[in-house]
Amino acid sequence: MKIKLILISLTIIAIAYINLNYIKNQKIEEYLQRETEQYQMMYDVQYRQYKIKSQIIYDTIINKKQVVDIYKQIQAASKEKRAKLRKELYEITNYDYKQLEYTQLQQMHFHLPSNESFLRVHMVKKFGDNLTNIRATVAYTNKTHKKIDGLETGRSYSGYRFLFPINDENKNHLGSIEISFSVLAFTTEFIEQHKVLSNFHIKKENVDSKTWGNYKEKHYVKSPINGFYIEKNVLNKLTKYSSKNFDKIKTSKKLSSQLLNSLYKNKAISIYDKRTKIIKTFLPILHPISKKVIAILSIASDGGFVEDKIQNFYISFIIISLFVIALFSFIYREFKNQEQNTQLLQQNIKQQEIMQQQSKMASMGEMIGAIAHQWRQPLNEIGTGIQNLKYDYKDGNLNDEEFVKNFIDENKKTIKFMSKTIDDFRGFFRVDKKKKDFNIKQTTQSVIDMQSAQLKTHNITINITGDEFIYNGLQSEFQQVILNLINNAKDALVENNIENPTINIILDKNIISVQDNAGGIPKEIINRIFEPYFTTKEQGKGTGMGLYMSKMIIEDNMGAILSVKNKNNGAIFTIELNNI
Template identity: 35%
Template structure:
């Protein structure tokens, strides 16, 4: 018998473990998907900020330098006049160019319609060179005469290039090209979203000799990839750690680099670093060519919380299963060892008790569901509200604090509910001094939410001024009260009673304690009252009742508590009277 219960416990625990693992994996996958979407939006938001900034810079350069007027009749100028215009344009631009260094702008170029450089701010003496055909943004503007932008990689550099046509009197005069370093994006992401951000550049278009002597780039620990050194310095400063302390292991990095080469962004939880890494692949906006990827490292607190909750729930359920298993096993052994009964009655009582306990467990699970429904709904509503406010950009710190308090309070309520039901289930079957009023309250806590969810009013008239102590097995009285109240609740629901109510009263004198439970469910047919406490007799449908609840209640009251339980009809329903003697010691 012990082996059978042990096997049942192991199988049930294993099934629960598999089910929870599936739920947890699904929850983590959905959270990682949402994290990816959030950081994609963050990247696009930062990129949009620099697009707006580039438009402001372009407009300011046009207004301040009058470059459109300078280039309008440049074809008619000789070399000396052109050089004079170039020098004037350089002097008008240089102060603005230097002031934009903190915005991580790395080049401003003025380009003529023949795709040659008229003025390069980084090297004003390097002019007249025809630009490479790889500069797709420049080629696009030359062809279409409209602005565009993209991340681009050339032989001697890389960055986010914004190209604007210079047009005067419907005449296309050239292009102003503005280029921002990768540092512009990574530093903005780190400052605005509190993440560690790195930019990994695909180096296939770089000049190989240039990479050997440049101080701008550093080779990554995977072939064909580069880092911009300034980005690594920012990352180190922001993290206040050695870069190796936050860098994933080589095996994890390999997975991240492989993901970076894909077209879709994704996130992965790194347990060893307690963090989430989000990979956003970077492609040329015009050619769709793969150019590298951005990695974002954020805290993995939510994933840890999901894991922690998983272990907590699994532990609680296993404790619950183990307690139920021990409870059933103890009840079974007690019945088997009861030598006062003959073999036939012993076997019958074992079967009845097993069925009653299984039915009670089903009712207990239903009561737990009723208790949890409202707080779970509140938590879901708060979480959805936070997400919606975040997506619309209206989330503020006060709302977060307030909503977190709501979630914490509801979580405490769920935990308290678990304690209440666990204490009821784990109650040891030993005799002890029990306060009747307290035991009634504990029983009502278990069924109260079920009554409220079915719009049934619970009326209490408990005499707290005269505490009653009885030596008894405490859980048995709760079982009787819960059985009777659940039967009354079911009758109210089945008979579709509007404004249904259940009333429980308690009072006592020197000799006896009285507990009355009445309802307005319509009463019991007179022909059935005499059979109501018989085993296997039920007025419910076969699938809804076993007919053991009231039978076991009668056994508990009369044989264990040496009292009486009777039922009668009143005006609108039924009345159960429980009478427990106070003078005689209960055994």
């Protein structure tokens, strides 16, 4: 029997480890996916802003009669005439170019229909080179007479380039204009707007094949990601924050492998780096024509949420393991005592009594299986309380003797509440679950009493009104739902810093309403609050399971209805019982 109990306990602990690890990894994966989507959206928004800027510059500075008239003369002009036209075009546009430097404008580059560079306003002495094999976007615009935009590596730098065709009043194509913004400008704006570290990694083969002479050594340095470069001016910007910060966005060989596998699929990815405890998000930037990855935007953000989940996993696993060991040690001692008592029984004990003893041991084995399923939610509540100690410590509450005493008393009541529900564990997920009559108002009041000290800590007033009535069901599960609804209201009141925070519980015939004045639930999420793992609370302060479990208990186990709506500047959760 001892070996059997040890094997069973080890099996339960192993199952708990696998389940907890799966839940941890699932939550981390979901969080990382949200991080990826969030930064992709931020990138897209900023890119659209640059696109709008370039369109405004084109409409107000480039697409005007003076520029078009110069372009009309270029095609038939001699070399000397072209030089004069170039100077004239420079004089027309240079003032505006200088005035627009505050917008982080990097280049205004005019091209001929043959893709020959006619005028670089930012570098007036460099012209005449053919860009056909260097700048695919220039060739595209001159061939299709359509505008195009995207990141592209040029003769000296990489940048976000917005190409527009230049046409006369008869729609005859005369050439093209490029308006571009530097990678440095984009990176700097991204860092300052979103308070993260970021960098661009430009594909090595593009830099090697396109840049002028010594411009590669002058403007680029090798990236920590194999096969990519970083612009030196961006690197200098990052190191101004400190070399330690730049170290955060360096990528290990293992992470580089994950990254490259994702990039082969043109897929953005967020990876948690255990070494630095940083979340690193990588957004692939595609060439506007080839649609191949030509650069990566890397973003380093705080990994506190992931670190908390890992710590919570180990804490939860230790608690469950200790509980299982204690439980099976108790069962083993009980078994040994029973075995010793059995040996002292008289030889004339009836066979029926022996069979009853065997039935008792079999029932004990069934109870063990039920406990393994049913204790997950109460243990999660205790684990959440333990997790919040870190925040209470930061808030200085652990120096408050009354707070500590209340914390201990509340957890004792929770443990007592858990102990009380052991009798109901055996049938929680079974159809042969036994129900009993209980008083709704008294049961609700018992939950309020258990939470009263914590509510007083946050100056929250809670009222219960209405008549008493009897309901036939599972009392401990109903208590768990009321506890979840009160805690949900309390958290909303505290988070929104509501003056005169109040929770009202109203009993009206077969309807129980829990209402707060916390401002209500945003319309865009009110239909999702009963989904598993959905939470609006800060990282580490919510599991997203409380309301989901409450709805399951009310609707699946009690055959009632749990709903929510906004009313009177607050949220109101309603339980409709249908078998009073």
